[in-house]
Amino acid sequence: MLPTPSTSHVCFDRVYEPAEDSFLLLDTLSSSSEAAFLQERFSNAQSTPPLVLEVGVGSGVVLAFTAANAKRILGRQDVLTIGTDINSFACQAAAQTIRTAITEHGHGKTISLDVVNGDLASCLRPQSVDVFIFNPPYVPADLPDFARHERYNGLPDGDRKTTFEQDSYLLELSYAGGEEGMVVTNRMLEQIPEILxxxxxxxxxxxxxxxxxxxxxxxxRQWGTGWMAETVGSSGKQAGWEKLQIVRIWKEQA
Amino acid sequence: MKLLTLNFLTCAIKTCKSAPSSFPLHPRDASLEVIETDLNLPFLKNILPRLMWDELRVITSELGLPDLPPTPPTREDLVVAAEDAAVEGEESEEEASQTAKDLHRVLLETTVKEGKLVCGNCGHEYKVLEGVPNFLLPGHLV
Known part of the structure; x- marks a missing residue:
């Protein structure tokens, strides 16, 4: 059992707290079957360091875990990680989580780039991402009103504290996914062929x-020739339905 | 924000992606901070093919940092030649050359603390606050 990164410094009033979904990602990425798949792709010590991108890092627990356990998961220690989040408080918190995890468990060998404040993967160079991770806002609930974002994405001027409304808005960003919980995920899926x-x-x-x-x-699978999508992890069976699942998306070489 | 991060970032505006001038983003009014970290020699050797060297040279020159050589170093350039490095017969790890130390300093220890990143195609300015670049666009938030 690999250690879960510490997030004790994170304020969960305005940053998503690691929950069942986060832990399912940790378990799936470190499962023997996924580690085998990833190591076949990445463990060649002479190949270039893979870039791992997580969109919507929140507390940073998933990216920190991947960074700290890169050897076990990807078969090499010289891995690059980069994260994005729409919530600037999450960016700061996650950067700390990742730094701590790499120092404490990763032997300081993984290279954590930065956690940038942005919308999905829109600021990444095309075709630059080797491993992409996304725990989206997947709950079918109305999207928050983004008109408030600029005002709520930092501390109010001259103030050291956030308001309750601000915190509620920031947390909504982390879970509310619009119709069928798929509005944000669909926007992200569209970007995947371009960034991978x-x-x-x-x-x-x-x-x-x-x-x-x-x-x-x-x-x-209808994106074009070779595109694959398979469920590689699941949890919380309810009446025969998997409550949560992790889908692996990749393109088979012709 | 580390300078190596800029190797992977581009303008967030969709129509800029196909324009070569949208990469690299140009730092402007940047205040830099050096944050020391351990040098990882295997990483430096392996990252060489991923570096967009000409663009990296543009960034360092715009930041007023020492000029990088016109061509990227080779793997061998990053290691002190074996005969100089250790006493004969002694088991030792490879030693990082000055070239490796300089590269490490530029890529991973030199950070933009405050400033802007400017797209060479559309001119959009992205702010960097407390080391975190902000790529949110008004268009994302409607």
Whole structure:
């Protein structure tokens, strides 16, 4: 059992607290079957360091875990990680989580780049990402009103504290996914073929049952020749339905 | 924000992606901070093919940092030649050359603390606050 990164410094009033979905990602990425898949792709010590991108890092627990356990998961220690989040408080918190985890458990060998404040992967260079991780806002609930974002994305002028409304808004960003919980995920899925490296890119996206995962996977397989989508981790069976699942997306070379 | 991060970032505006001038983003009014970290020699050797060297040279020159050589170093350039490095017969790890130390300093220890990143295509300015670049666009938030 690999250690879970410490997030005790994170204020969960305005940054998503690691929960069942986060832990399912940790378990899936470190499962023997996924480690075998990833190591076949990445463990060649002479190949270039893979870039791991997580969108919506929140507390940073998933990216920190991947960074600290890069050897076990990807078969090499010289891995690069980069994160994005729409919530600037999450960016600061996650950067700390990742730094601590690499120092404490990663032998300081993984290279953590930065956690940038942005919308999904819109600021990443095309075809640059080797491992992509996304725990989206997947709950079917109205999207928050983004008109407030600029005002709520930092501390109010001259103030040292956030307001309750501000905190509620920031947390809504982390879970509310619009219709069928898929509005944000669909925007992200559209970007995946563009950001993944053509020769070895692979993506892990978490879905819940209300997201209609079978239809989502079918949609991905229709992106074009070679695109694959398979469920590689799941949790919380309810009446035969997987409550949460991790879908691996990749392109088979012709 | 580390300078190596800029190797992977581009303008967030979709129509800029196909324009070569949208990469690299140009630091402007940047205040830099050096944050020391351990040098990872295997990483430095392996990252060489991923570095967009000409663009990195543009960034360092715009920041007023010492000029990088016109061509990227080789793996061998990053290691002190074996005969100089250790006493004969002694088991030792490879030693990082001055070239490796300089590269480490530029890529991973030199950070932009405050300032702006400017797209060479559309001119959009992205702010860097407390080391965190902000790539949110008004268009993302509608």
């Amino acid at each position: 490296s053509t020769d070895r890119g692979v993506a892990y996206v978490l879905l819940c049952a209300q997201n209609k995962p079978e239809a989502v996977k079918q949609g991905i």
